Amino acid sequence: MKPETLNKKLIMSFKDKLLTSYIALEDYLEFDSPIHDVRNKAIKIFEEKGFPTKKEEAWKYTSLNKLLKQDYSIISNKENNVEWKKVRPYFLHEIDTYKIVFIDGVYSSFLSETTHDDVDVCLMSAALTKSKFKPVIETYFNKIAKKDGITSLNTAFTKDGAYINIPAHKEVQKPIEIINFSTGSEAAMFLQPRNLIVVGENAHVQIIERHQSLSENKVLTNSVTEIFAEKRAYVDYYKIQNDTDTSSLIDNTYISQEHQSICHVHTFAFGGDLVRNNLNFYQKGERCDSTLKGVTILEGNQHVDHNTLVHHTAPNCESHQDYKGIFAESSTGVFNGKILVDKIAQKIDAFQQNNNILIDDKATINAKPQLEIFADDVKCSHGCTIGQFDEDALFYLRSRGIGVKESQALLMYAFANTVLESVKIPELKMRINKLIANKIGVSLGFEL
Amino acid sequence: MKYTEDDLKKELETKEYEYGFFTDIESDTFPVGLDEDVVRAISKRKEEPEWMTEWRLEAFRYWQTMEEPEWANVNYEKPDFQSISYYSAPTNKPKYGSLDEVDPELLDTFKKLGISIEEQKRLTGVAVDVVIDSVSVATSFKKSLNEMGIIFCSISEAIKEHPELVKKYIGTVVPPRDNFYAALNSAVFSDGSFCYIPKGVRCPMELSTYFRINQGGTGQFERTLLIADEGSYVSYLEGCTAPSRDENQLHAAVVELIAMDDAEIKYSTVQNWYPGNKEGKGGVFNFVTKRGICEKNAKISWTQVETGSAVTWKYPSCILKGDNSIGEFYSVAVTNNFQQADTGTKMIHVGKNTRSTIISKGISAGNSQNSYRGLVKIMPGADKARNFSECDSLLMGNKCGAHTFPYIEVKNKTAMVEHEATTSKIGEDQIFYCNQRGISTEKAIALIVNGFSKDVLNKLPMEFAVEAQKLLEISLEGSVG
Numbered sequence: 001m002k003p004e005t006l007n008k009k010l011i012m013s014f015k016d017k018l019l020t021s022y023i024a025l026e027d028y029l030e031f032d033s034p035i036h037d038v039r040n041k042a043i044k045i046f047e048e049k050g051f052p053t054k055k056e057e058a059w060k061y062t063s064l065n066k067l068l069k070q071d072y073s074i075i076s077n078k079e080n081n082v083e084w085k086k087v088r089p090y091f092l093h094e095i096d097t098y099k100i101v102f103i104d105g106v107y108s109s110f111l112s113e114t115t116h117d118d119v120d121v122c123l124m125s126a127a128l129t130k131s132k133f134k135p136v137i138e139t140y141f142n143k144i145a146k147k148d149g150i151t152s153l154n155t156a157f158t159k160d161g162a163y164i165n166i167p168a169h170k171e172v173q174k175p176i177e178i179i180n181f182s183t184g185s186e187a188a189m190f191l192q193p194r195n196l197i198v199v200g201e202n203a204h205v206q207i208i209e210r211h212q213s214l215s216e217n218k219v220l221t222n223s224v225t226e227i228f229a230e231k232r233a234y235v236d237y238y239k240i241q242n243d244t245d246t247s248s249l250i251d252n253t254y255i256s257q258e259h260q261s262i263c264h265v266h267t268f269a270f271g272g273d274l275v276r277n278n279l280n281f282y283q284k285g286e287r288c289d290s291t292l293k294g295v296t297i298l299e300g301n302q303h304v305d306h307n308t309l310v311h312h313t314a315p316n317c318e319s320h321q322d323y324k325g326i327f328a329e330s331s332t333g334v335f336n337g338k339i340l341v342d343k344i345a346q347k348i349d350a351f352q353q354n355n356n357i358l359i360d361d362k363a364t365i366n367a368k369p370q371l372e373i374f375a376d377d378v379k380c381s382h383g384c385t386i387g388q389f390d391e392d393a394l395f396y397l398r399s400r401g402i403g404v405k406e407s408q409a410l411l412m413y414a415f416a417n418t419v420l421e422s423v424k425i426p427e428l429k430m431r432i433n434k435l436i437a438n439k440i441g442v443s444l445g446f447e448l
Numbered sequence: 449m450k451y452t453e454d455d456l457k458k459e460l461e462t463k464e465y466e467y468g469f470f471t472d473i474e475s476d477t478f479p480v481g482l483d484e485d486v487v488r489a490i491s492k493r494k495e496e497p498e499w500m501t502e503w504r505l506e507a508f509r510y511w512q513t514m515e516e517p518e519w520a521n522v523n524y525e526k527p528d529f530q531s532i533s534y535y536s537a538p539t540n541k542p543k544y545g546s547l548d549e550v551d552p553e554l555l556d557t558f559k560k561l562g563i564s565i566e567e568q569k570r571l572t573g574v575a576v577d578v579v580i581d582s583v584s585v586a587t588s589f590k591k592s593l594n595e596m597g598i599i600f601c602s603i604s605e606a607i608k609e610h611p612e613l614v615k616k617y618i619g620t621v622v623p624p625r626d627n628f629y630a631a632l633n634s635a636v637f638s639d640g641s642f643c644y645i646p647k648g649v650r651c652p653m654e655l656s657t658y659f660r661i662n663q664g665g666t667g668q669f670e671r672t673l674l675i676a677d678e679g680s681y682v683s684y685l686e687g688c689t690a691p692s693r694d695e696n697q698l699h700a701a702v703v704e705l706i707a708m709d710d711a712e713i714k715y716s717t718v719q720n721w722y723p724g725n726k727e728g729k730g731g732v733f734n735f736v737t738k739r740g741i742c743e744k745n746a747k748i749s750w751t752q753v754e755t756g757s758a759v760t761w762k763y764p765s766c767i768l769k770g771d772n773s774i775g776e777f778y779s780v781a782v783t784n785n786f787q788q789a790d791t792g793t794k795m796i797h798v799g800k801n802t803r804s805t806i807i808s809k810g811i812s813a814g815n816s817q818n819s820y821r822g823l824v825k826i827m828p829g830a831d832k833a834r835n836f837s838e839c840d841s842l843l844m845g846n847k848c849g850a851h852t853f854p855y856i857e858v859k860n861k862t863a864m865v866e867h868e869a870t871t872s873k874i875g876e877d878q879i880f881y882c883n884q885r886g887i888s889t890e891k892a893i894a895l896i897v898n899g900f901s902k903d904v905l906n907k908l909p910m911e912f913a914v915e916a917q918k919l920l921e922i923s924l925e926g927s928v929g
Contacts, residue, residue: 365858370851377846381871386826
């Protein structure tokens with residue numbers, strides 16, 4: 001058999017396996033009928049559309065073929081415990097936080113710290129079954145998630161994830177951490193967490209999301225998060241992607257913003273084999289403010305694809321995008337950013353910036369910053385650069401006795417600083433600085 | 449009485465396409481439809497050698513297996529390729545010794561277009577290879593060019609008289625299998641221009657060709673092949689206007705440029721084909737494949753002013769194959785009413801120290817859609833490649849759209865690539881400033897648009913720059929209010 005047809009067969013078999021498992025899952029789960037309908041519809045969409053291929057414009061530079069050839073186990077019910085000592089470094093343990101922790105897709109009550117005082121920080125599975133959450137689920141669940149193949153697959157397999165509901169005028173006192181661990185109990189694991197976050201009027205919340213594999217076994221995560229920011233709500237969301245080289249992540253985040261809400265998403269992509277971030281903002285009310293920032297530092301054969309969309313449907317809004325990438329060895333970076341401005345969305349100020357540095361000969365960057373504008377009274381711009389370290393700056397530092405590696409590291413910090421400086425949790429900022437230092441293998445001996 | 453913007457709007461809505469007239473020249477037109485026999489017949493009619501017929505047939509056979517692409521950001525009713533006549537040539541076709549022998553009706557057409565041949569000859573020193581409905585009718589200044597060894601003739605003549613050159617280069621830059629429309633063009637191209645500049649020769653005048661679609665229902669399939677041998681220089685102008693017609697007309701041209709070591713080609717286009725009426729009915733479909741290849745130290749510069757056509761779909765590209773080669777692309781695209789344009793460029797950096805510059809200005813008004821789509825690709829071997837891209841869009845009114853789709857693919861760490869794009873409208877303060885100084889709003893807009901497009905217009909040869917400025921004004925009149 002030709003390798004191509006073999007590939008196709010393997011991918012097909014994974015799809016078939018998912019479709020069969022779905023039937024088994026449906027018999028096992030006890031959800032309300034509306035949820036059943038949503039899921040049944042979703043699996044049909046997935047059956048029809050399947051996994052995206054490179055032929056689709058949005059997936060032009062990222063192929064999932066390599067990942068889909070694995071024989072993943074799809075549903076795991078075993079509660080695998082891990083020692084606190086082993087996973088402690090992955091928590092922001094310097095400060096007190098709420099924690100929603102999953103191990104191999106199963107909720108770990110031992111590691112978590114949830115609440116129902118004033119605010120709901122709990123489990124998706126609980127929210128989907130208990131009647132008191134019903135109105136919220138009915139209003140928000142699967143309302144803004146795209147109906148594409150990969151998101152529908154997640155919707156169909158909705159089992160668990162984080163459920164956060166902040167009522168109006170409440171400020172969550174401590175950050176919320178959502179962490180998905182995988183222990184490697186199976187040779188290859190396919191995880192599909194589903195999160196729903198509703199932030200009421202005037203409410204404030206800070207969330208940190210992380211996916212972490214604890215073994216060398218293969219993991220593929222297809223995560224979907226829906227965030228609703230009501231009037232004047234404030235959402236500060238951080239994604240830390242520093243997983244092992246054997247884990248891959250497809251992250252789909254959908255954010256809907258109402259009047260005067262503010263929403264910041266920071267993505268720090270340092271690890272993982274293949275990472276695809278689909279980050280979608282829908283501005284539905286006037287005077288919204290959206291910020292999308294990211295730092296990507298890659299090496300080896302890593303591949304990270306940032307696919308962003310900011311859809312302005314209301315006037316007088318702002319959006320800011322700032323993505324920095326540093327690519328070493330034979331890593332590949334993709335930036336595909338899109339700003340869409342509707343006819344009625346006048347007086348929009350949309351800005352998009354993407355700067356990249358290629359360090360090694362085999363590194364590749366593919367950028368596609370797009371503007372689609374239908375309103376005339378707008379200020380939209382984007383800038384994209386690809387370059388190297390400034391020789392003069394390097395020379396300046398070296399002439400003052402700083403080594404090559406350290407000089408480069410300093411310049412890298414400076415390069416990434418516009419993103420780092422807007423991280424609002426000091427401990428998290430320090431943590432990210434350390435991650436960057438580890439990633440580039442230098443210690444500068446001072447905090448930035 | 450005060451002449452208000454409303455008056456102007458009314459006037460413009462009722463204004464017919466200025467160059468819309470139809471010259472009644474007896475045309476020798478093929479029946480509609482396309483199959484191998486038609487391709488053979490075209491080839492035979494043009495008295496082409498066997499290899500050319502085969503080349504066309506191969507392209508045709510491949511074309512049959514292809515599907516019309518749909519990825520562009522344009523909407524239109526697809527042409528029915530079986531309802532187009534693939535050959536149309538004026539019947540009175542003797543080789544004229546002097547202009548007096550030319551069909552007076554034809555000369556009249558040129559006068560209306562403002563390209564009286566005598567005028568051109570005497571005043572501007574431009575050699576005009578006039579293409580009317582696919583067949584070259586008059587070639588001027590041929591003699592003086594011949595003395596320098598420059599070959600400038602129609603491509604059908606070149607196939608007969610310089611088969612070795614045509615055979616060697618045709619399809620090397622745009623292969624017949626390149627894309628759907630290039631394949632179609634390769635199969636049925638009716639005529640076009642051929643130009644060869646020998647080693648070290650600097651072409652003393654701007655070579656120029658005017659296209660125009662005359663016979664109703666005829667597709668226009670031009671083929672241009674331009675070869676600049678080592679160390680030579682040529683500046684080539686292409687200008688177009690077409691008469692008013694209701695049904696959509698298809699134009700699928702192929703332009704191939706070859707710049708050998710140290711050569712320089714400057715290719716300028718002013719395109720003002722019939723854009724359809726204000727309801728978006730009619731107009732020309734302009735699906736063109738233009739590409740140039742640069743050898744060592746060579747330079748290709750594309751300059752275009754696009755104001756016409758109902759649907760434009762074109763990407764003049766440069767393959768920077770040789771070390772130190774340079775590619776440039778300067779474009780102004782104006783869309784009004786229901787026009788749609790998806791245009792841009794591709795810069796493929798293969799050689800070391802290659803440089804490219806892209807300046808694209810899009811202006812959309814009325815209900816039009818204007819897209820920039822460009823690719824900058826730095827191959828692994830293209831050390832120290834440098835690219836600068838700037839795409840600015842200007843929107844007038846809230847019914848139009850401006851889109852930017854840049855693709856940047858870099859596989860070399862020493863590359864420097866910069867891309868920036870902005871979208872804005874004409875500032876009220878700018879207009880107010882002009883009004884204050886006694887400049888009417890309409891004039892102020894023309895002034896601002898000219899300023900906005902200055903970077904590109906400056907790159908045009910003198911006589912084109914004047915025409916282009918006027919075209920911009922005409923295209924945008926009445927679009928603001």
